[in-house]
Amino acid sequence: MPKVSFIDKFGAESQVDCEIGATLMTSAKRAGIKGIEAECGGTLSCATCHVYIENADEKIAPASSSEDEMLEAVAAERKPVSRLACQIPITDGVDGIVVRIPETQF
Amino acid sequence: MNAIGDVVIVGAGHAGFSLASALADSGFKGRISLINGEGGLPYQRPPLSKKYLSDGKHEDLFFQPKAFFESDGILLVQDAVIAIDRAAQTVLTKSGKSIPYDALVLATGTSAIQISLSGDEGDVAYLDNLNAAIDLRRRLAEVRRVAVIGAGFIGMEFASAAIGKSISVAVVDNASRPMERSTSQDVSMYFQNELLEAGVIFHFQASAIAIRRRDGRVEAVELKCGTEVPADLVLLGIGTRPNVELALQAGLACSNGVVVDEFLATSDPHIFVIGDCAAFPAAGGKTHHRITSVQNATDQARYLAQRLLGREESSYRKVPWFWSDQGPNKLQIVGLPGQADLFVTRDSGVAGKFSVFGYREEVLVSVESVNRPGDHALARKILERGISPDPKEVGSGDFDLRGLLDKTPQRREMAFNN
Numbered sequence: 001m002p003k004v005s006f007i008d009k010f011g012a013e014s015q016v017d018c019e020i021g022a023t024l025m026t027s028a029k030r031a032g033i034k035g036i037e038a039e040c041g042g043t044l045s046c047a048t049c050h051v052y053i054e055n056a057d058e059k060i061a062p063a064s065s066s067e068d069e070m071l072e073a074v075a076a077e078r079k080p081v082s083r084l085a086c087q088i089p090i091t092d093g094v095d096g097i098v099v100r101i102p103e104t105q106f
Numbered sequence: 107m108n109a110i111g112d113v114v115i116v117g118a119g120h121a122g123f124s125l126a127s128a129l130a131d132s133g134f135k136g137r138i139s140l141i142n143g144e145g146g147l148p149y150q151r152p153p154l155s156k157k158y159l160s161d162g163k164h165e166d167l168f169f170q171p172k173a174f175f176e177s178d179g180i181l182l183v184q185d186a187v188i189a190i191d192r193a194a195q196t197v198l199t200k201s202g203k204s205i206p207y208d209a210l211v212l213a214t215g216t217s218a219i220q221i222s223l224s225g226d227e228g229d230v231a232y233l234d235n236l237n238a239a240i241d242l243r244r245r246l247a248e249v250r251r252v253a254v255i256g257a258g259f260i261g262m263e264f265a266s267a268a269i270g271k272s273i274s275v276a277v278v279d280n281a282s283r284p285m286e287r288s289t290s291q292d293v294s295m296y297f298q299n300e301l302l303e304a305g306v307i308f309h310f311q312a313s314a315i316a317i318r319r320r321d322g323r324v325e326a327v328e329l330k331c332g333t334e335v336p337a338d339l340v341l342l343g344i345g346t347r348p349n350v351e352l353a354l355q356a357g358l359a360c361s362n363g364v365v366v367d368e369f370l371a372t373s374d375p376h377i378f379v380i381g382d383c384a385a386f387p388a389a390g391g392k393t394h395h396r397i398t399s400v401q402n403a404t405d406q407a408r409y410l411a412q413r414l415l416g417r418e419e420s421s422y423r424k425v426p427w428f429w430s431d432q433g434p435n436k437l438q439i440v441g442l443p444g445q446a447d448l449f450v451t452r453d454s455g456v457a458g459k460f461s462v463f464g465y466r467e468e469v470l471v472s473v474e475s476v477n478r479p480g481d482h483a484l485a486r487k488i489l490e491r492g493i494s495p496d497p498k499e500v501g502s503g504d505f506d507l508r509g510l511l512d513k514t515p516q517r518r519e520m521a522f523n524n
Contacts, residue, residue, distance in 0.1 A: 026166050029166075029168075029169075029170065029171075030165070030171060032170065032171055032173055032174050032177070034131070039120075039400050039401070039404055040152065040400065040429060041150050041152055041153045041157075041166070041167075042166070043152075043153075043156070043157065043429070043431055043436075044436070044479065045429035045431075045436070045438060046400075046401075046429075047483065066479050068480075069478075069479040069480030069483060070479045070480075070482075070483055071483075072480060072483035072484055072487075073482070073483035073486055073487075106405075106408065
């Protein structure tokens with residue numbers, strides 16, 4: 001299973017084994033990672049599963065135009081590395097990414 | 107407000123769960139009891155009429171796994187509250203427990219409005235909880251023809267899911283168009299046409315009066331006009347009613363919801379109400395309204411958490427937003443289109459992607475976006491900041507929405523009048 005590092009707003013890091021076929025958002029929820037709210041349940045409606053992925057490189061497909069548009073609604077600062085975790089499917093490719101959780105989702 | 111030891115939350119939907127979670131997250135030192143009358147782990151309702159009906163995973167419905175409640179010190183009580191003893195400040199549960207509270211929060215939500223149609227032998231379906239959704243998902247795999255009574259959000263979402271499974275679908279409503287109370291004409295007609303093209307048959311300005319059966323099985327829905335709508339499965343989605351029984355029994359004022367003030371408190375200073383069942387002040391306090399949405403539930407929950415912690419002095423004020431997924435189409439709404447007296451459609455130049463700006467007395471009160479998440483994202487900020495673009499300009503696709511935000515960087519008093 002691909003391993004992903006989540007770093008919470010206090011700087012604490014957790015390694016999570018993610019199931020292929022899940023999304024980054026559902027993987028975080030199942031592992032009890034806090035700060036990724038996903039109020040709409042992962043339907044690209046709310047922009048509360050905002051994360052920063054600094055080493056995405058070629059590991060993750062770029063944001064779709066809909067994701068890019070919804071990123072306008074995030075509560076914390078939008079950065080070039082901003083993504084919505086519900087839109088990132090878990091594949092072998094995501095192994096080793098580092099996901100930072102922003103200060104707030106609201 | 108004095109320090110609070112025991113917070114008891116009745117109802118573990120979006121509102122109740124979010125309050126427990128926000129309190130735990132904010133360093134609340136007392137005891138949090140989250141009472142879940144349905145049993146099991148708290149789950150999300152919105153997917154039940156959308157993705158869950160087709161291929162959604164059961165485990166993805168849960169807000170958090172079991173371990174979350176233990177590690178956060180949230181006592182998840184699998185029991186139902188049957189009465190409130192306001193004098194003793196306790197709630198009584200079905201299993202006979204008496205749970206004391208310093209603050210009691212009612213987050214009891216809503217239930218589907220049920221009507222009795224002649225010929226219904228208990229197999230007319232409603233969709234307002236997980237068990238109902240599990241049952242409907244199973245039945246959708248077996249039936250060929252579905253009749254949906256009610257063309258609101260639930261009815262339209264269910265119809266979209268069913269037609270996606272190659273089932274014949276008919277929708278009946280006494281209104282003249284889908285989602286009539288909550289959307290503008292343009293948005294309504296867009297979704298109606300999308301479903302028409304997918305093969306759904308609509309019967310508007312029509313009411314269902316009876317279920318016709320053959321050999322014990324449902325065969326058709328009879329309409330008042332005499333038309334018979336063939337169906338193996340009938341879903342009733344004609345609206346929801348707030349679950350106010352506990353509050354009524356405890357002598358709290360109820361009027362289309364449990365009545366609260368601008369701080370979400372009832373007339374009893376120890377009892378608060380959040381989410382779908384809360385009737386809170388609107389139009390500057392002249393009236394009360396109830397908003398049934400995830401946003402309202404979670405914003406009120408976070409507000410009340412801060413209030414209970416003594417960190418919030420101002421009244422509750424948030425711009426509501428909603429969403430609906432119907433087949434491949436996404437509708438996102440900010441504000442309340444039902445309040446508008448003028449609608450201006452902003453065309454993107456691409457078919458099937460547009461937004462409708464709603465104005466009341468020339469002030470922007472709502473923006474409905476169809477497959478335009480960017481407009482929606484900006485519209486949330488525009489309404490939050492109380493910006494009202496000129497209705498004569500906003501319809502042009504060239505009009506720069508983002509520019510409005512850049513021009514008004516400071517947060518002004520919200521024009522949106524809860």
